[in-house]
Amino acid sequence: MTMLERSDWYDIARDTSWTPSYVTEEELFPPEQTGDLGITRSAWDRFDEPYKVSYSEYVKTQREKDSSAYSVKAALERARLFENADPGWISLLKTHYGGLVPAEHDAQTSEARMARFGLAGGMRNMATFGILDENRHTQIQLWFGHEHCSKDRQFDWVHKAGRQNQWVMIAARSYLDQMMLSRDAVSTAIMLTFAAETGFTNMQFVGLAEDAARAGDFSFANVISSIQTDEARHAQTGGGVLKILIDEGRKAEAQRMVDISFARSWRLFCILTGPSMDYYTPLKYRKHSFKEFAREFIVQQFQRQILDTGLDLPWYWNDLINEMDYQHHSYHLGVWFWRPTMFWNPPAGVTPEEREWLEEKYPGWNASFGRCWDVITENLLAGRRELTYPETLPVVCNLTQLPICAVPGDGWNVRDFPLERNGRMYHFASAIDRWIFEQEPEHHQGHLSIVDRFLAGHIQPMSLAGALQYMGLAPGEIGDDAHGYAWVERYRDPALARRAA
Ligand SMILES: [Fe+2]
Ligand SMILES: [Fe+2]
Numbered sequence: 001m002t003m004l005e006r007s008d009w010y011d012i013a014r015d016t017s018w019t020p021s022y023v024t025e026e027e028l029f030p031p032e033q034t035g036d037l038g039i040t041r042s043a044w045d046r047f048d049e050p051y052k053v054s055y056s057e058y059v060k061t062q063r064e065k066d067s068s069a070y071s072v073k074a075a076l077e078r079a080r081l082f083e084n085a086d087p088g089w090i091s092l093l094k095t096h097y098g099g100l101v102p103a104e105h106d107a108q109t110s111e112a113r114m115a116r117f118g119l120a121g122g123m124r125n126m127a128t129f130g131i132l133d134e135n136r137h138t139q140i141q142l143w144f145g146h147e148h149c150s151k152d153r154q155f156d157w158v159h160k161a162g163r164q165n166q167w168v169m170i171a172a173r174s175y176l177d178q179m180m181l182s183r184d185a186v187s188t189a190i191m192l193t194f195a196a197e198t199g200f201t202n203m204q205f206v207g208l209a210e211d212a213a214r215a216g217d218f219s220f221a222n223v224i225s226s227i228q229t230d231e232a233r234h235a236q237t238g239g240g241v242l243k244i245l246i247d248e249g250r251k252a253e254a255q256r257m258v259d260i261s262f263a264r265s266w267r268l269f270c271i272l273t274g275p276s277m278d279y280y281t282p283l284k285y286r287k288h289s290f291k292e293f294a295r296e297f298i299v300q301q302f303q304r305q306i307l308d309t310g311l312d313l314p315w316y317w318n319d320l321i322n323e324m325d326y327q328h329h330s331y332h333l334g335v336w337f338w339r340p341t342m343f344w345n346p347p348a349g350v351t352p353e354e355r356e357w358l359e360e361k362y363p364g365w366n367a368s369f370g371r372c373w374d375v376i377t378e379n380l381l382a383g384r385r386e387l388t389y390p391e392t393l394p395v396v397c398n399l400t401q402l403p404i405c406a407v408p409g410d411g412w413n414v415r416d417f418p419l420e421r422n423g424r425m426y427h428f429a430s431a432i433d434r435w436i437f438e439q440e441p442e443h444h445q446g447h448l449s450i451v452d453r454f455l456a457g458h459i460q461p462m463s464l465a466g467a468l469q470y471m472g473l474a475p476g477e478i479g480d481d482a483h484g485y486a487w488v489e490r491y492r493d494p495a496l497a498r499r500a501a
Contacts, residue, residue: 006054013054015121017045033117035184039248046247047120047240051233058129062136065226069140073219081217082148087345087482089215092280094154094344096208096220097145099172099272102162103180104137110180110188114237117185120244123237130193130234137227144223153476157343164472166343167450168271168335171401175268178443179261186241187257194238195261199302200269201231207293211277214285239309246310258306259314260439263432266298266320267327267400274328275335278358279349280482289361291324299324316432325362329369330405337376337390340464341471342479350377351487364411371409380488396449398426399433421445 020028025041036044053061082090111130118124145158161169179191205228212221245254277290288296299321306313314320336346350358350373358365379387394403395416404427406414417428421441428434437444453459459470468478 006052006057010052010054014125015045016124017121029117029119031184033113033184034119035117035186035188036119037186037245037248037250037253039244039250041119043244043248044119044123047122047244049122049126049236049240051236053129053233058132062132062230065229066136066140069144069219069223069226072222073144076217076219081219082151085215085217086282088280088282088347088349089217090152091344091347091482092208092276093145093148093217093220094157095272095276095280096204096224097141097155097158098161098343099168099268100204101138101141101145101158102169102172103176104134104141105162106176106180107134107192108138110134110183110192111234113183113188114185118189118237119185120240123185123189123240126234126237126240130237133230133234137230140223141227144219153474154343154345154479156477160472161343164343165450165453166471166473167338167341167396167401170450171271172268174399174401174444174447175264178440179264182443186245189238189241190245190254190257191261192238193235194242195258196265197231197235198238198305199262199298200265201228201235202297202301203269203293204273205231207288207297208273208276210287211281211285214287215282239305242309242311251311255311256439258311259316260436262302262314263316263320263436264400266323267402267429267433270323270328271331271335271402275332275346275349278328278361279332279354280347283351283354283357286357290328291361294324295321316435319430319432326368326407329358329362329365330407331402333369333372333408334394334403334405336481337388338394339479339481340389340468341473343473343477345479345482347482348373348376348487351490368407368409368411377488377491380485381491385485393451393454395427396451397429397433398447398449399428399437399444401447401449402429404429 019025029036108131111127111134114127115124115131118127142158146155148155149158157164162173179196180188183191205224209221209225209228212218212224242254245251274290277286277288277293303313303317332346332349335342336348339346350370355366355370355373359370376388379385394405396402397404404414404416406429408414417431417434419426419428419434419437422445424445426434426437426445428437448456448458453470454462454467459466473479
């Protein structure tokens with residue numbers, strides 16, 4: 001049978017726009033779902049995606065990716081990687097799967113919105129593949145993570161995290177709701193696919209895959225690398241939409257969407273990926289720090305992409321780059337401190353050798369974060385573990401739902417950025433977070449943070465036990481130090497303790 005070349009039929013097949021006769025154009029594509037910003041329909045015909053793929057090609061490639069991931073997994077099971085891995089690495093897997101599976105799941109809805117309400121045939125076509133991609137990402141990561149449940153109950157959170165009121169998951173849901181679920185097709189394309197996927201998924205899926213390969217976890221490295229190849233394709237929807245917005249004089253709207261999404265995404269990746277790279281990955285497998293990865297994958301690559309499209313860098317660009325020196329260290333300290341509220345066991349990551357590495361990668365770490373860890377270490381050495389648990393609640397940012405924290409010790413820079421609106425006082429971690437809230441107050445103003453809920457009496461009894469129950473942490477799932485505090489023993493050797501000081 002003679003087959004046509006793809007280039008001979010692709011443009012006709014993908015351009016499935018037609019003129020409706022039973023309903024009006026506006027009924028078929030209501031502006032609140034398309035987000036067309038008043039741009040004429042003919043302008044959308046210029047949408048072009050650089051990565052062309054037919055359905056049969058798509059299915060063939062995806063099948064190969066899946067069979068490769070499953071065969072690597074089967075081989076590694078024989079090598080008993082899970083049983084022999086460092087507990088820090090196991091915690092990294094729990095944060096990744098618990099945090100990412102709900103995002104992949106919700107991304108199917110976002111892609112479906114673009115597949116139905118995108119105004120260009122090519123955009124709808126790409127987004128249809130995007131739905132299938134996100135479905136694959138949800139299922140394969142759900143399976144790869146949750147199957148460890150029989151060995152470690154915290155892996156049940158791979159499946160259940162997305163629906164719990166655990167505080168990191170409240171933060172994640174608030175992000176997913178704002179960026180992915182409550183948006184029209186155009187702003188989804190820009191905020192999710194351009195700003196979040198182009199800007200950040202490389203960091204999680206390529207950066208972490210490098211660490212995974214060095215740690216011998218080829219199963220994890222393989223699955224997340226195969227996910228990134230899908231992301232790199234469907235994220236191009238955003239670039240195509242952005243070009244039309246800029247050509248049609250809507251740069252200001254596009255810029256605002258990028259500025260909102262980029263900062264929101266940064267904070268979430270900061271708490272999920274930052275500690276994973278600088279504290280959870282065993283020292284011998286680390287090559288680059290989180291900051292080095294962030295500078296390569298976020299600052300350099302995204303900066304080039306933003307400027308290439310004709311947009312400007314976000315107004316807060318330098319402030320955000322400065323945060324790469326400290327924000328994830330303070331999130332890590334908070335996660336370890338509030339460890340009973342986590343669904344993974346956070347490793348402290350502060351042995352003498354690890355502290356040396358941290359000081360080398362982040363000069364000044366010992367004089368700031370190190371001083372908090374000094375107090376924790378002293379208390380643990382003296383057998384006063386009870387003093388290493390929190391007694392009060394943190395102040396939580398009303399945008400990100402994450403604690404307001406920054407640099408402790410020398411260089412202290414923690415402050416609240418408050419805003420009073422309609423008689424309610426809101427608190428923010430930075431001027432960036434407050435600015436985002438003010439752009440779309442209707443998205444956030446009715447939301448209660450975990451602390452607001454506690455104070456409003458939603459969490460009963462008002463104790464740690466009540467809080468754990470509210471957060472969905474069942475016995476056997478409550479977090480504790482990943483290494484059972486074994487690292488503290490290193491400091492009983494006076495020579496090592498001096499070296500770290
Ligand atoms: Fe995905
Ligand atoms: Fe995606």
